[in-house]
Structures are given as C-alpha cells and as structure tokens.
Amino acid sequence: MIAPRCLEMLEQLDLVDPLIQTGFVVRGQVHYNKDGERVEITRYATSNITDTFYDYLLHCRQKYTEEAIHERYRRVSGQSVYYGTKLLSYQISEEPDDYKVLSILETQDAKHVQIKSRYIIGADGARSTVREIAGIDFQGEKTNHHFIRIDGIIRMNMPEARSGVVGIESVSHGSVLWACLDHHRTRVGFAFPEKLWRQRGANLTQEDVVQEAKRAVQPFTLEFECVDWWTAYSVGQRLASSYRAHGRVLIAGDAAHTHSSAAAQGMNSGIHDAVNLSWKLAGLINGLFTQAVLDSYAVERRYIAAKINQLDSMVASLTAGQVPNQYRDDPTFDRSEALTDLYRHNQALYTGIGVSYPPDGCTIVDDPDRPKINVFPGERAPDVLVQRPGMRVPVRLYTLFRNVGKFTILLLCGNPTETAESLKAWSHYVGSPDSHTRYQADLFQHLSIVAMPNGIGSVTENLGIEDLGPAFYDVDGSAHSRYGVNHEDAAVFVLRPDGTLGCIGRLPDTNHISKYFARFLKAQKGPKAAVVSDDRISNQRGVGEVDMQASNGGIEAERS
Numbered sequence: 166m167i168a169p170r171c172l173e174m175l176e177q178l179d180l181v182d183p184l185i186q187t188g189f190v191v192r193g194q195v196h197y198n199k200d201g202e203r204v205e206i207t208r209y210a211t212s213n214i215t216d217t218f219y220d221y222l223l224h225c226r227q228k229y230t231e232e233a234i235h236e237r238y239r240r241v242s243g244q245s246v247y248y249g250t251k252l253l254s255y256q257i258s259e260e261p262d263d264y265k266v267l268s269i270l271e272t273q274d275a276k277h278v279q280i281k282s283r284y285i286i287g288a289d290g291a292r293s294t295v296r297e298i299a300g301i302d303f304q305g306e307k308t309n310h311h312f313i314r315i316d317g318i319i320r321m322n323m324p325e326a327r328s329g330v331v332g333i334e335s336v337s338h339g340s341v342l343w344a345c346l347d348h349h350r351t352r353v354g355f356a357f358p359e360k361l362w363r364q365r366g367a368n369l370t371q372e373d374v375v376q377e378a379k380r381a382v383q384p385f386t387l388e389f390e391c392v393d394w395w396t397a398y399s400v401g402q403r404l405a406s407s408y409r410a411h412g413r414v415l416i417a418g419d420a421a422h423t424h425s426s427a428a429a430q431g432m433n434s435g436i437h438d439a440v441n442l443s444w445k446l447a448g449l450i451n452g453l454f455t456q457a458v459l460d461s462y463a464v465e466r467r468y469i470a471a472k473i474n475q476l477d478s479m480v481a482s483l484t485a486g487q488v489p490n491q492y493r494d495d496p497t498f499d500r501s502e503a504l505t506d507l508y509r510h511n512q513a514l515y516t517g518i519g520v521s522y523p524p525d526g527c528t529i530v531d532d533p534d535r536p537k538i539n540v541f542p543g544e545r546a547p548d549v550l551v552q553r554p555g556m557r558v559p560v561r562l563y564t565l566f567r568n569v570g571k572f573t574i575l576l577l578c579g580n581p582t583e584t585a586e587s588l589k590a591w592s593h594y595v596g597s598p599d600s601h602t603r604y605q606a607d608l609f610q611h612l613s614i615v616a617m618p619n620g621i622g623s624v625t626e627n628l629g630i631e632d633l634g635p636a637f638y639d640v641d642g643s644a645h646s647r648y649g650v651n652h653e654d655a656a657v658f659v660l661r662p663d664g665t666l667g668c669i670g671r672l673p674d675t676n677h678i679s680k681y682f683a684r685f686l687k688a689q690k691g692p693k694a695a696v697v698s699d700d701r702i703s704n705q706r707g708v709g710e711v712d713m714q715a716s717n718g719g720i721e722a723e724r725s
Contacts, residue, residue: 166191166344166429167230169219170517170545171436177568177664178440183233188225189345191329199334201384203324217518218548218561224329224346226316227432249273252294255285257411266413283450286415286442288435291403293420299410305403305423305474310485311357311366312425315374315395319351323385326351334501338381339486350393354426355381356485357397369397400425400481402474408463415462417442422470424477425484433517434473438466444570444662453606455685457527465522469514476511483507518545521665527685528661530668532677538649538656542668546575546660549644551614551637554624562644563664565637566610572667573660574601574634574678576613577645580652581628587655590673592630598690599679606688614639616652 167175167184175181192214198204214220235246247270255268264281271277287295296303323343325331331343339356346352357366357377365373374395379387405421418435442462448454482489483504492498513519522543524531531542540547550559566573576591578584594600601609611634617627619638625631639645642652650656655672659681670677 166433167223167225168429168433168515168517169214169217169221170520171433172219172223173217173548173563173664174436174440174568176563177566178237179567180233180237183236184225184230185223187229187347188223189329189347191222191224191345192220193328194330194332195325195328196332197323197334197385199336201323213512214516214518216547217516218563222330224344224352226346226350229347230432247272250278252289253277255295255298257413284413284415284446286417286446287420288416288418288439289420291419291423293416295414296405296416296420299414299416301410301416302406303403304406305401307399307401308481309359310400310425310481310487311359311362311397312354312400312481312485313357313374313377313395313397314352314354314426315378315389315392316346316350316352317392317394318349318390319353320388320390321351321382321385323382333382333385335381335383335486338377340484340501340504341381342484343382353378353382353387366397371395400485402478402481404467404470404474408467409460415442415446415459417466421466422474424474425481430473430477430515434470437469437517437520440568440663441466444568447570448608453608453686453688455527455687458685461525461527461529464525468522469520472514476507476514479507480504520545528667529665530677530681530684532668532670538669539646540648540658540666540669542666544666546573546658546664546666547647549614549639549647551639551644552619553637554619557619557640560637562612562614565612565635568662568664570662571608571610572662572682574609574611575658575660576611576633577639577648577650577656577658578613578615578628578633578636579645579650579655580616582617583653584655584672585629587672588628588630588633590675591633591655591657594675594678595633599675601678601682603690603692604682604686604688605691606686608686608688610634612637614644616642616645 167188172181175184196204239245250273251271253269253271255266258265258267264283266282266285268280268282268285269277270280285295287293289295323331326343327345329345333341333343335341335355337358342352342354344352344354355378361377371392374397375389375392401423403423405416408417408421409415417438419431421438422434424430445454445458445462449456449459479489483500486500488498488500492503508515521541522529524542529543548561548563551562552559578588581588595602613628613633613636615624615628615636616639619640624636624638628636645652648656648658656670657672657678658669659667659678661667668677668681
C-alpha cells in the first residue's frame with residue numbers, strides 16, 4: 166500500500182505516473198462481522214482522507230514499485246542497480262582521505278569487489294549487515310503473534326470482494342485483511358493461531374497457508390486459482406538505537422525500524438526515510454550544509470519510527486484477536502471498537518499527511534514571534550490550487566516544483582493593493598547583502614501567490630514590483646486561507662526540499678529568512694544571484710541531482 170503522502174513525494178520525483186497506471190486505487194472500505202453481516206466501521210486509513218489531492222491509497226505490489234524506481238534511476242543517472250550483490254564487510258579509514266569507507270562486496274559470480282565511498286547507507290533490511298558491523302543496537306522484542314500474507318487470483322462469494330479494502334472479523338484468526346491488488350490479484354492477511362503455529366510453524370507449507378486462509382474468511386468460501394507469493398512472520402517492533410554511526414554510516418528503512426504490516430507502514434516509512442536523508446546527505450557532500458543538517462535526519466525519522474512502533478504494538482495485538490494487557494480487567498472492552506478508534510485517531514500518521522517534526526533550531530525553526538496561522542514549522546506544506554496568469558484552469562502547487570534538493574521560497578502576497586509596503590520590504594531584502602539570494606549555490610526556487618482575480622493585465626504590474634519569482638493567482642482565496650494568511654497581509658514560507666515547512670514569517674519583517682539559512686548553510690555569499698523560477702520552468706539542477714553525480718565520481722573499484 167502506498168499512502169497519500171508517499172504518493173505526493175513520489176510525484177515530486179517523477180515516479181507516481183507509472184504506479185497509478187498499474188496499482189489499484191482504494192477509497193473507503195467494507196467490513197463484515199463474524200456472521201458475514203456487513204457492518205459500518207471506519208477502520209482503515211482509506212476513509213475521509215483530507216488535505217491532499219491524493220485522497221486514496223494505492224495498492225501496488227512491491228516489485229512494480231521497485232521497477233518504477235529502478236527505471237527512473239537508470240534514466241536519470243545512466244547507472245543500474247546491482248541485484249544479488251552481497252556486502253561482506255566495510256571499514257572506516259582514519260586517513261585524511263574524503264573517501265573513508267572501504268566496502269568489500271561479493272557479486273553474483275562470486276567475485277569480490279572493493280569500493281571506496283564517502284558514506285555507506287544501510288538500507289539492507291531487518292537483518293542489516295551495515296547496522297551489525299556499525300555496532301548499532303536493534304532494540305525491541307518479538308511477540309507470540311504470527312501473521313500470514315498470501316497473494317493470488319481468488320474466487321470468492323463475498324459481496325464487494327473487489328471494492329478495495331475489506332475487513333472480516335474472524336472467529337479464529339483475528340481481524341482478516343482483504344486487499345485488492347494490481348493485475349487482478351488479492352492479498353489475504355490474518356493472524357495464524359498460536360497453537361497451530363507451535364505445531365506447524367517451522368514446517369509450514371503453501372497448502373497449510375491456503376487452508377488456513379479458507380478457515381479465516383468463513384462464513385464465506387474462498388478458492389485460489391493461483392498463488393503468487395506468501396509469507397509467514399513473527400510480529401515484533403524494533404528500533405535502532407541510532408541512525409548514524411562513526412560519522413560515515415547511516416541506516417534507513419527496515420534496517421532502522423521494523424514492525425508488523427498491520428498498518429502498512431513498512432515501505433511508506435522507508436520512502437519517508439529516503440526522501441528525508443537524500444537532500445541532506447547530498448548538500449553535505451557538496452559542501453553546502455553543516456553536519457547538523459545530516460544529524461537532523463536521525464532525530465526526525467527516529468522520532469516518527471518510535472511513534473509508529475508504539476502504535477503498532479497495539480494494532481498488532483488487536484489484529485491478532487488479543488486483548489492488550491492494559492484492558493484485560495476492563496469488562497466493557499470491545500476489541501473491534503478499540504481497533505477502530507486506534508485507526509481513526511491516528512489516521513493522519515498512517516496516511517503520512519500528518520507526519521511532522523519538532524523544531525530543532527537548524528532546518529526547522531519556530532520563531533516565538535511567528536504569526537499565529539494555520540500551519541507550523543515541521544509540518545508538510547499544504548498543496549493548494551492556484552491559476553497561471555491568464556489561464557483560468559486550476560493547477561496544484563505541488564506540480565509547480567520538483568524535489569531536486571532546492572528550498573522553495575513561497576511568498577503569499579495577499580492583495581497587493583493592501584500589502585504594497587510589505588512587498589516592497591521583501592523586494593528590498595532580496596536585493597540586500599543579507600539576502601539568501603547572495604549564496605553562491607543553486608539552492609533556491611521562488612514562487613509567489615497573489616490573492617486577486619485572474620482577469621486582465623500583467624501579474625508583475627499587479628504586484629507592483631519584480632524579483633518575486635513566477636507568480637500565480639489565488640482567485641478564491643483558498644490558498645491563502647489554507648496557509649492562514651489574510652488578504653491584507655503577506656507572509657513568506659520556506660519549504661525544505663522534502664516539502665517540510667522550515668520557517669514562517671510575516672512581512673514586512675525579513676530578518677527571520679536570513680537568520681534561518683545562516684544557521685546551517687556553508688555556501689559562500691557573493692554578488693546577487695537571479696531569482697529563478699521553479700525547476701519545471703527553469704530546468705536548473707539542485708543538490709539532489711548532484712548526489713548521483715557524486716556517487717558516480719566517488720567510486721574506486723578493484724576486483725580480486
């Protein structure tokens with residue numbers, strides 16, 4: 166399952182189109198009780214998704230997601246992925262060489278390759294070799310819960326079997342998940358009874374899994390025309406004690422955190438990790454950021470993983486049909502209601518739309534004098550509708566820029582007839598020695614949104630000043646309203662490359678912008694650079710794309 170926030174992130178990387186052509190779009194859900202009766206329960210993160218234009222979940226199996234990412238990587242970098250290559254060991258040199266990591270790999274043809282690199286990222290799963298060699302503790306424990314997942318083409322007499330997500334309350338197998346997948350496939354997930362696991366767990370066969378699936382969905386009948394894949398696993402929540410070690414070692418995805426698949430957070434949290442880490446590491450490699458920026462990756466993402474694991478402990482127990490310890494003495498406890506409430510209260514986290522990070526004084530700064538508006542530093546910047554000058558067709562803000570390692574300076578101008586002095590103050594700041602535009606690095610893209618009708622005339626003339634970047638009209642005021650800016654006010658929002666709000670300020674005050682970037686930018690200042698348009702228009706490159714160049718230029722390999 167790909168959650169809405171991850172779909173937004175993938176869109177920013179030009180990855181979403183092949184996935185939405187392949188996957189199964191899910192809105193809403195169906196639920197049946199143990200007697201096969203349809204009941205109204207809003208449980209999964211498929212209902213009432215708000216504040217995003219991706220108001221659905223996309224069910225797309227991992228192999229198709231990997232294919233899309235691999236193809237995009239190949240087209241952008243000209244490189245390929247070396248599948249079947251095993252990391253044997255690595256060590257960190259104390260020499261003054263910038264390529265301090267020496268890794269030894271074993272290829273598919275059993276040859277050994279030595280690679281020198283600046284950093285090593287362990288995205289190598291729950292049994293991570295990178296994490297183990299680094300000596301990073303993987304804290305947590307397993308439970309007695311065991312889950313089954315099985316994919317295939319299915320014949321079923323359950324009504325609405327291809328409606329997307331179906332929940333079935335099983336008498337013997339907990340809460341059964343029924344999920345429609347791509348290419349006419351369906352995934353059935355359920356808890357394997359503990360007694361049966363003790364009897365067969367070590368020798369479990371596909372036939373065993375199919376038979377238990379049939380029992381789990383009773384009173385409905387189920388037949389598999391084919392089985393593509395199945396797995397059985399023990400449920401546990403584990404969290405790495407650190408996401409960075411020895412300065413040069415980083416971990417992400419399942420190497421950094423594991424949990425059950427009950428809430429479908431595995432791949433989604435891994436995508437969040439990758440997007441959060443990539444721009445920070447690329448900027449550091451290119452000498453643009455301080456070490457504190459890379460350190461913030463571990464702080465931010467471990468904070469979210471801990472929240473997911475805490476919730477997953479409850480979700481997994483309830484999904485398995487168990488009563489959590491804190492409710493064992495409560496005679497009014499209802500497992501189904503508890504599971505429903507848990508999903509409902511944490512939907513924003515599960516969809517990713519509500520993922521936010523606390524201020525760190527580095528790339529997320531919450532000034533005590535910040536205007537009291539609808540959004541906060543550390544949150545995802547809302548996607549809103551605007552219009553291009555002369556074109557009375559709405560376009561989404563997120564389609565106007567890509568994630569290529571640049572900060573987006575988003576100026577909400579209000580109505581220029583009422584905010585002229587504030588806009589002049591911004592124009593003066595942009596031309597001053599303190600301006601972020603003086604940094605000699607291609608780190609910024611600028612967008613302005615004007616609260617006025619998209620009628621006749623020039624948008625620059627309507628603004629009264631230039632050098633604000635490409636401008637767009639907010640004809641109904643909805644964009645300003647979502648960001649909490651009145652028409653008689655102007656405000657500036659700094660979006661990090663991952664779409665997280667870094668800082669917010671109300672004009673005419675501009676000091677917060679220059680102070681914000683001075684906290685972590687190492688790039689030198691010089692003559693004023695041009696205020697460029699968004700990357701889709703200017704076609705300029707940012708630090709995120711240099712990351713691939715740096716990795717290509719930084720490899721020294723020798724076969725042994």
